[in-house]
Amino acid sequence: MSTLFRHLPSVAQVLAGLDADPDIAALPRPLVKEQINDFLDICREEIRSGVIVDAAALALPALMPRLTAFVRARSRPHFRRVLNATGVVIHTNLGRSVLARAAMEAVAEACAHYSNCEFDLTTGKRGSRYSHVEKILCDITGAEAALVVNNNAAAVLIMLETLARGREVIVSRGQLVEIGGSFRIPDVMAKSGAILREVGATNRTHIQDYERAIGDETAALMRVHTSNFRMVGFTKEVSLPEMRALGDRYGLPVIEDLGSGTLCDLAGHGLPGEPTVQQVVAQGADVVSFSGDKVLGGPQAGIIVGRKEYVERIKRNPLNRAVRIDKMTLAALEATLRLYLDMDTARREVPTLRMITASQDSLRSKARRLADAVRAELGDTAGVAMRKGFSRVGGGAFPEYDLPGTLVSVDVAGISAESLREALLNTDPPLVARIEDDTFLLDPRTLASSELKLAAGALRQAVDTIKDKS
Structure with missing residues (x-):
């Protein structure tokens, strides 16, 4: 056994042999040395266990195919294409939506060069990063104003923290959903400082349930789209127009968390008529949030649209700095939204919609x-x-x-x-x-x-x- 150990090549010999492979030669030297040492440790263990009994199997030419494959496999980036x-x-x-080609090109452009991320090319002074997507979001959805943060959970958090911190938000018990990763609407609400006021039964909630719960501490009425589950049978939820009328009667804003959200009506493709963002805005929701990387088919983002007075308050919240999006997300989102200016183009060019x-x-x-x-x-x-x-x-x-x-x-x-x-x-x-x-x-x-x-x-x-x- 000791004789076999002496036949193992040195790290320097292995490095010299691997230099002939241009892909491995381009890798950082410390990384390659680490993988070589790990491979040689495996060989030592195989000697001890009797897997390798012939010194010829330890010659560098004999080891090289297996060693090369080992180093290649172990040196791959951890974050990889699948x-x-x-x-x-x-x-x-697996990363949710695949970006459209236009969005990928926009990201590459944003990464390779300086940009007007927060620079106003009209005035030559500091600008707002949200200006790149706010107008197009308003044009598509019909909203008065828009804001984008890093995901929809952050959007719900900052909406509630701005509009209802320390006060009550009324939500139907049947809409207190849990989404992936054990994130629950009540937990997000608690983090925002808003106080949850549940109304109705699990399967049925009436407009009277909301009205009876309204008091001096009520800050808003909230609807949560049950994106990842459905209740069937003896069920009832209050419609947005009913909620809007109640909000008007008591001077309360109506918040709608659409979850996945969609800008494109998919009813003609074998799917049920999910409410589009445009429909929800038109029906009177004051503030609406939805995801950018789900049915919309763009980058991860939490999109907030709605009435200007509320969206402007959210923009001024210091928390906005902590949940803002970066230049790559901005570039990808704008490019994706531009495709939605024509729905036929969106269905053809946005991979999520196309699939x-x-x-x-x-x-x-x-x-x-x-x-x-x-x-x-x-x-x-x-x-x-x-x-x-x-x-x-x-x-x-x-x-x-x-x-x-x-x-x-x-x-x-x-x-x-x-x-x-x-x-x-x-x-x-x-x-x-x-x-x-x-x-x-x-x-x-x-x-x-x-x-x-x-x-x-x-x-x-x-x-x-x-x-x-x-």
Whole structure:
């Protein structure tokens, strides 16, 4: 054993050997040395355990293929591209919405150069970063004013902190939702300093419940869109027009948290008629908040629109400094919103909308191309078939509605669906799919056409890795 240890190459020898690989040579030297030491430690453990018994296996040429693969894999950035074959369009764990090309180009421009982020090119003096998106938001939604913060939870927080700190906000008990990551509306409200006043029953709330709760300490009436769940059966909620009339009668603002929010009516695409931001503004909500990176299909942001008197107060809140957006978000959001100036353009150019509204014919065609690519990679070792199935919008939007489409099933002889799923997490790039009834499935809805061959290649990598280990 001691003889085998002496045959291990030195770190300097390995470094010299790796310098022939331009990708590895470009990596920071300390990082490469760390990976080499880790690899040599693995070799030492394999010697101790009897896995390596031949000195020839420790020669640098013999180690180099495995070592190169090890260093490449371990030196990859932790934050990486992933192929989404789950069929969940707005996949929170996979980064939510994919940006439109125009938004990506705007971000690159904002990062590569100085910009007029807070500089007024008309006066040559300090400007407002919100001016880049406020007008276009008002033009699209019909609101008097607009503000953007870093996410919708921050939008709700700053709205309540500004308009209701130390006072009561009346909310229906059936709307006290919990969103992903265990964030709850009552908790956000408590952090804002506003006092929650629950009214109604879990399943039914009437306008009289709100009216009876109004008192000297009431600051606002609030509606929360139950984005990620639905109650069915014997249920009732108060409509926005009813709430608006009650607010007018008592001089109270009406706040609407739309959650995901949408600027595009999707009722004609097999989805229910979710209220658009434009409709909510037109029906009289004083302040409305919604997300930028969900159905809207832009960057992470919390968008606030509404009456000027309330939005201006929110802008002046010192908390606004803590939750403001950066230049990259501004650039991506403006570019995305410009696409919404024409809804047909938005449906065509915004990837989230394009995936949600994809036709059955286009999905079948994409599934066929994906199946062909997988067969070309795996050959006779796998059974590849097309089948009807369903996708999901995701992101807490339309939780009980499925999007019909065409899936591709892959059955590799001798490899379980779960083993395949696990191996695909380590391919380059990783591929995330889904398993239903022990069947491994790829949903082409959430794969770009340019990613179909990449997905097939990832499957090839995964199958080869599993076979090598066995």
